[in-house]
Each structure stands twice: as structure tokens, then as C-alpha cells.
Amino acid sequence: MLFSQEIIQWYHQNKRDLPWRNTTDPYIIWLSEIILQQTRVEQGLPYFNRFVAAYPTVRDFAEAAEGEILRLWQGLGYYSRARNMHKAAQTIMQQYDGIFPKEYNSLIKLPGIGEYTAAAIASFSSNEPKAVLDGNVFRVLARYFGISEAINTGKGKKLFSKIAEEMLDKANASVYNQAIMEFGALQCKPQSPNCAVCPISIGCYALRENKVNFLPVKIKGKASRDRYFYYFIVRDQDKIAMQKRGSKDIWENMYEFPLIEYPIAIDLVQLKETSIFRQLFGSDCELEVISTPKKHVLSHQNIYASFIEIKNFNHLKTKKKVWNYVFIKDLDTLAKPKLIFTFLRDHIICNN
DNA sequence: AAAGCGGGGCA
DNA sequence: TGCCCAGCTTT
Numbered sequence: 001m002l003f004s005q006e007i008i009q010w011y012h013q014n015k016r017d018l019p020w021r022n023t024t025d026p027y028i029i030w031l032s033e034i035i036l037q038q039t040r041v042e043q044g045l046p047y048f049n050r051f052v053a054a055y056p057t058v059r060d061f062a063e064a065a066e067g068e069i070l071r072l073w074q075g076l077g078y079y080s081r082a083r084n085m086h087k088a089a090q091t092i093m094q095q096y097d098g099i100f101p102k103e104y105n106s107l108i109k110l111p112g113i114g115e116y117t118a119a120a121i122a123s124f125s126s127n128e129p130k131a132v133l134d135g136n137v138f139r140v141l142a143r144y145f146g147i148s149e150a151i152n153t154g155k156g157k158k159l160f161s162k163i164a165e166e167m168l169d170k171a172n173a174s175v176y177n178q179a180i181m182e183f184g185a186l187q188c189k190p191q192s193p194n195c196a197v198c199p200i201s202i203g204c205y206a207l208r209e210n211k212v213n214f215l216p217v218k219i220k221g222k223a224s225r226d227r228y229f230y231y232f233i234v235r236d237q238d239k240i241a242m243q244k245r246g247s248k249d250i251w252e253n254m255y256e257f258p259l260i261e262y263p264i265a266i267d268l269v270q271l272k273e274t275s276i277f278r279q280l281f282g283s284d285c286e287l288e289v290i291s292t293p294k295k296h297v298l299s300h301q302n303i304y305a306s307f308i309e310i311k312n313f314n315h316l317k318t319k320k321k322v323w324n325y326v327f328i329k330d331l332d333t334l335a336k337p338k339l340i341f342t343f344l345r346d347h348i349i350c351n352n
Numbered sequence: 353a354a355a356g357c358g359g360g361g362c363a
Numbered sequence: 364t365g366c367c368c369a370g371c372t373t374t
Contacts, residue, residue: 036369043360043368077358080372114371134369154353181369190367191363218366222355250357298358338359 003144004169004176006199011179014186016041019048021178026100026107026125027058030088033117034081041185047076058100062089070254070335077338079254084112102126115161123177129170132177133161136184141167142216143188146205151216226302228265231257231343232281233290233309234323240349241323242334250298255334257307258323265293265304286311290347296339305339 001009015021018041020032031051035044050072055061061069066086073082088110092100101107102125107118119130131137138151141163149156169176187194195207206212234241234257241258245251260276268287271277291307326334328349336344 033369038358038368038370040360040368075359077360078370080357081370084371112371116370120369132369135367136369139367178369185369220365248356252357296359300356300358 003200003203004167004172007179007183008169008172008175010187010199011175011182015178015182016186018045019052024125026102026121028052029121029124030085030100030113030117031055033120034085034112035076037081037117038078039076044076047073057098058089058092059098061085062093062098066253067335071333074254074335074341075338079252079335081112083253087111088113102128104128104130120177123173127172127174129168129173131161131164131168131173132181133157133164134181136181136188137164138216139190140180140184140188143193143206143212144200144204146209146211146215148215148217150219152218222300224298224300224302226304228262228293229303229305230260230262230271231305231307231340232259233307234258234313235309236325238329239325239327240331242326242331243324250301251337253335255326255336256340268308271308281310281313285313291343294339303339307343 018032020029023029032044032048035047035051054072055064064086066083069082069086070079073079091110092098096106101110102122104118104122107113107121108115113121116132116134119132122128122130123132138160141147141160142151145163147159147163149159151157151160167180187198193212195201195204195212198204198207201207206215232241242255243258245254245256247253258280260271260274260280262271262274266274268289272283272287288309288311289306290309291305293304293306296303296305331344331349
């Protein structure tokens with residue numbers, strides 16, 4: 001049997017029942033696809049359900065506030081996805097009269113939609129014959145055909161893209177695309193794939209040559225860099241100082257406590273002597289360490305975060321005019337990075 | 353072409 | 364620990 005037909009048959013027998021598979025509505029499929037970028041199905045599933053409930057139509061999404069969307073996205077990571085979705089939804093209201101496009105060539109122009117996502121939405125919603133190429137497809141193709149070209153170079157992507165298009169069952173693009181991804185996720189897994197019961201083990205290069213654990217090939221990225229964050233808990237009765245992060249760094253537009261970032265790890269005495277600390281808090285307040293340096297790992301950074309409460313703080317004696325104080329009861333309406341909302345939860349300042 | 357962007361799960 | 368996950372955008 002043909003490669004594509006074997007994969008499709010396997011899919012019909014082994015597929016998971018996932019909510020976004022019961023529709024051809026491109027809006028719903030878009031929600032699921034953006035959420036699932038670089039994200040496991042189990043992690044994304046509860047977010048998908050929340051977004052469908054909160055924004056049943058693309059109009060609802062477009063009319064929401066960015067802060068509300070980010071709050072719903074809180075904890076999922078790669079927050080530019082949420083900001084780009086908001087822009088895309090507004091573009092669809094303006095340029096497509098609120099009708100979510102199904103054509104690859106229209107989808108690819110929307111913010112946050114790249115080649116993979118455009119192919120996925122187009123094929124799932126209207127069976128347009130565009131092959132998806134995600135981490136699963138790279139792995140299945142690399143192993144089955146024995147492709148040792150790296151998957152994260154321009155040359156490699158071009159090569160794999162060509163093979164993916166050749167293997168696509170053009171008359172059944174929707175089912176085939178979902179099938180090969182599901183096959184990669186459940187059967188041809190990164191670690192310990194289930195080669196013993198694989199329907200395409202005959203013909204698999206990697207199994208034959210004992211290279212399953214060496215394919216696909218990926219060029220390693222740069223090592224993570226270390227950053228040292230000193231967060232300050234500044235209370236004013238039933239309020240607490242919060243600030244919104246800017247652009248060109250992690251967690252854009254999300255909220256955190258007043259922060260001093262320092263290039264190296266330092267202790268409280270050194271911290272109080274820094275000019276930035278004096279500008280923010282003066283020199284006659286007391287500090288109490290609430291949480292000693294906690295390592296927060298991102299894909300490309302290690303953040304060592306300390307949480308320090310400022311006592312006896314008189315803002316009138318500093319150059320900084322006023323902090324943005326937020327009622328503690330309103331904290332849960334703000335979108336915060338994981339590092340911040342877990343701190344709040346663990347110290348019972350608010351639930352999330 | 354390479355870097356930047358989260359958070360979680362698993363061996 | 365290192366690697367990977369239904370990748371995209373910016374530099």
C-alpha cells in the first residue's frame with residue numbers, strides 16, 4: 001500500500017478524539033492551531049476550550065481588549081501568539097467583513113500565520129491541497145526516507161517541504177495532513193517510537209539502518225543566558241505596585257512587580273547601594289527577602305528571580321514620582337508571566 | 353541565516 | 364540536564 005494510504009488507515013484506527021477535529025470552521029481551527037504552535041495537545045487543550053467559550057466568533061475575538069486576551073493566554077507562553085491573533089482578528093473584520101478566510105494565500109498574510117499554520121487551516125477547513133510541515137512531519141519523513149539534512153536550516157526546510165508536497169494525498173489533504181501529524185505524535189515519537197507495531201516499518205530507512213535515534217538531525221542553538229531579576233513587593237494598604245513590561249524583551253505587555261535587573265547575582269547590601277535602587281526607593285527603607293533566588297527556565301534564558309518586600313517606603317523622597325498601584329483584589333485580572341502569578345499564589349496574595 | 357520568544361513533560 | 368512540542372517574527 002502507498003505511504004499516504006498506510007498513514008491514513010493508521011489514523012482512522014488510532015486517532016485521538018480532539019474537539020477541533022469536529023469542525024471545518026476556519027476560525028475554530030485557527031484558534032486550535034495557534035494555541036498548538038510549539039505546544040503539546042495536553043497543554044493546549046484547556047486553553048482551547050477557554051478561548052472557544054470566551055470568544056465564539058472572530059468578531060468576539062477582535063472586539064476583546066488585548067489585556068483580556070493575554071490574561072486568558074496566561075501560563076501558555078510565547079505570548080506574541082496572543083497579540084498577533086488579536087491583530088489578525090481585527091484584520092479579518094476589516095478586510096474580510098468578518099468572514100474567516102480559508103485560502104492558503106489569504107491566510108499566510110495574516111500576523112501569526114506562517115507556512116505551517118496556513119497549510120493546516122486551508123487543508124482542514126476546505127481540503128486545499130497544501131502539505132503541512134511541522135515537527136512531527138519532519139521526524140516521520142526524516143526517519144522513513146533517511147534524510148540526514150538538518151531540519152532547521154533553509155536548505156533542509158526546502159528539501160523536506162518538497163518531499164512533504166510529493167507525499168501529500170492531494171484529494172484527501174485534510175485527513176492526510178492530520179494523519180501524518182498524529183502518526184508522528186503517537187507512533188513515530190521523538191523518544192522510543194513504537195517501531196514494533198509500525199504499519200510502515202517495512203520501507204523505513206531509519207529502522208533498517210538502526211538510525212531511529214539519530215534522525216531527524218537538528219543543529220543545536222546557542223546556550224541559554226543567565227539573567228538576575230530583583231522584584232520588589234511595594235504595598236500601600238490594600239494595593240500593590242505593578243508595572244507593565246515593554247517591547248523588545250520577554251513577556252511583552254504583561255504585568256510584574258517593580259524590577260531591577262542586574263548583570264550578576266548580588267546580595268541585599270550591594271543591591272541597596274546601586275544607583276538604580278536609590279532612584280527608585282531612596283536609601284532609608286527596610287528590605288525583607290520573601291523568596292530567595294528562584295530559577296525560572298525559559299527556552300533561551302535562565303532567570304534567577306528574588307522577591308524582596310520594601311518596608312517603610314516613602315515614595316515622596318525618591319525621584320520616581322509614583323508607582324502604578326493596583327488593588328490586590330484586582331490582581332487576577334492582569335496578565336502575568338508564570339514566575340509572577342506562581343509567586344502571588346504561593347504567598348496567598350491572590351489566587352493567580 | 354540566525355536569534356528571540358514560554359512553559360511543560362519526559363528520559 | 365537536554366530535547367522536543369500542530370512555529371512565527373524580527374534582525
